[in-house]
Amino acid sequence: MSENHTTSHEGESHGSYGSYIVGFVLAVILTVASFATVLSKAFAFWQTIAILAVLATVQVVVHLVFFLHMGTKSLSQRQNLAAFIITVLMVAVVIAGYLFVLWDAQMNMMPG
Structure with a gap:
């Protein structure tokens, strides 16, 4: 059990128990920090x-x-990672454009 991480057929690492524990602890800390920020x-x-x-x-x-x-x-x-970053940027552009169009439409509406 000296080797804690597994590899896929392509030889890529899938993490160790220690990295999963670190990730879990960080996720819990960030979640608690979010709740504490709102509740305080x-x-x-x-x-x-x-x-x-x-x-x-x-x-x-x-x-x-x-x-x-x-x-x-x-x-x-x-x-x-590159595909993920490009996807996030594209979604951000679409959301920003959508919000701009709604804001612009609201600003140009005739008073009722």
């Missing part, structure tokens, strides 16, 4: 939203690295 009511509304956005982004990265094994070690992992 120590921040203004927009500050709370900004803190939650940062914590959520960090948690997504933790899940991608520790559980989905998206890294840059092998060519396949780099390709997966």
